[in-house]
Amino acid sequence: MDMKPGVWLVSLTLVLLSASPAFAQQEAEQVAQSDGERWYDFMSTALNEQNFEASLVYVLGERIEPYHWLHAVEPNGEQLELIVQMNGPGFRALRIGDKVSHFHPAARDYSLRANSINHLIPPAFSEKFEKIQSYYRVVAVGGARVLDRKAQHIRLISKHDNRFGFSVWVDRDSGMPLKVMMINEDGIPVEQVQMTSLALRQDPSPLLEELKRLSMPPLIQVTTNSQQMQRSLRPLWHPEGFKLVEQKHHQLAVDNTPVDHYLFTDGLTEYSVYIAPRDAEQTGAMSVVGSQNLYTEPRNDVIITVVGQIPIQTAKRIVAEVQ
Numbered sequence: 001m002d003m004k005p006g007v008w009l010v011s012l013t014l015v016l017l018s019a020s021p022a023f024a025q026q027e028a029e030q031v032a033q034s035d036g037e038r039w040y041d042f043m044s045t046a047l048n049e050q051n052f053e054a055s056l057v058y059v060l061g062e063r064i065e066p067y068h069w070l071h072a073v074e075p076n077g078e079q080l081e082l083i084v085q086m087n088g089p090g091f092r093a094l095r096i097g098d099k100v101s102h103f104h105p106a107a108r109d110y111s112l113r114a115n116s117i118n119h120l121i122p123p124a125f126s127e128k129f130e131k132i133q134s135y136y137r138v139v140a141v142g143g144a145r146v147l148d149r150k151a152q153h154i155r156l157i158s159k160h161d162n163r164f165g166f167s168v169w170v171d172r173d174s175g176m177p178l179k180v181m182m183i184n185e186d187g188i189p190v191e192q193v194q195m196t197s198l199a200l201r202q203d204p205s206p207l208l209e210e211l212k213r214l215s216m217p218p219l220i221q222v223t224t225n226s227q228q229m230q231r232s233l234r235p236l237w238h239p240e241g242f243k244l245v246e247q248k249h250h251q252l253a254v255d256n257t258p259v260d261h262y263l264f265t266d267g268l269t270e271y272s273v274y275i276a277p278r279d280a281e282q283t284g285a286m287s288v289v290g291s292q293n294l295y296t297e298p299r300n301d302v303i304i305t306v307v308g309q310i311p312i313q314t315a316k317r318i319v320a321e322v323q
Contacts, residue, residue, distance in 0.1 A: 271308020
C-alpha cells in the first residue's frame with residue numbers, strides 16, 4: 001500500500017523531531033515534572049493520612065533545634081498533631097482538627113484556626129500540588145538515601161524567580177518528607193529540617209488521645225481589617241500566589257517603635273512589610289542577605305522595611321509599590 005505524500009512527510013518530520021536532542025530533552029523535562037507532581041502529592045497524602053511519630057532537627061545558620069512531632073488520624077477523619085521543642089523553654093503546639101493551640105512558658109498561650117502547624121513543615125506540603133502550580137514547578141531529580149530509607153529528591157522551583165525554592169527528600173515507601181531544605185535565589189540552602197527518627201503507627205498515639213482532654217487556651221482572631229492601621233500607606237503589590245493573612249498596628253518588642261505590620265504567605269514562604277516612623281539618622285536604603293532577606297528604604301517621614309523568604313529584587317519592588 002502506497003503512503004500519500006502528505007502523510008509520509010508528517011511521519012518523517014515526527015521521526016526527525018523525536019530523534020533530535022532538543023525533543024528528547026523536552027520529553028525528559030516533562031517526565032521529570034510529571035514525576036515531581038506525583039511525588040509531591042504522595043507526600044501531601046502521607047502528611048494527612050499517616051499515624052506517625054518523628055524526631056527532627058531544625059537548622060538555621062548556627063542555630064540547631066531538636067523537635068518531637070506526632071500526628072494521628074481519628075476514625076472520623078479528624079487530625080491530631082503535636083510539635084514539641086526539646087531544648088530551651090519547651091515550646092509546644094497542639095492541633096485538634098482546625099484549631100492550633102500554642103503553649104510557651106515565656107508568653108501567653110493562645111489558639112488559632114488553622115489546618116496545620118506552621119512551624120517546621122510548610123502548610124502547602126499538606127495540600128495537593130495544583131494549589132501552587134501557578135507559581136511553582138516541581139521536578140523529580142533522582143534518588144538518595146536519607147534516614148536509612150530510600151528517598152526521592154524533588155525540587156520546588158519558582159516560576160518567576162520571585163520567591164525561595166525547596167529541595168525535599170520524600171520517603172519512597174511512606175511518602176513522608178525525610179529532609180527539607182529552603183534554597184535562596186543564589187541556590188544556597190538557608191534553612192533545613194532533617195528527620196532523625198520516624199515510626200509509622202497502625203493506630204493513633206495514646207498521648208494524643210490524652211491531650212484531647214486538655215483545656216485549650218482562648219481562640220484569637222487574626223484580622224486583615226485595615227481600620228486599626230495608623231497610616232494610609234499600604235503595600236499594593238505582591239508576587240502571584242501570596243495572600244495577606246494578617247495586618248495589625250503594634251510596637252516592636254526591641255525598642256517599642258510603633259509599626260503597621262503586614263504579613264503575606266503563599267503556603268511555602270512568607271514575608272512581612274513594616275511601615276514605621278523615620279529616624280533622622282536613616283538616610284538611605286539598605287539590604288541584608290541571609291536566611292530572611294531584608295530591604296529597608298526611607299521615604300518622607302516613614303521607613304518601609306520588607307523582610308522574608310524572598311529575593312532582594314522582589315523586596316525592592318514590594319517597597320516601591322507601597323503607596
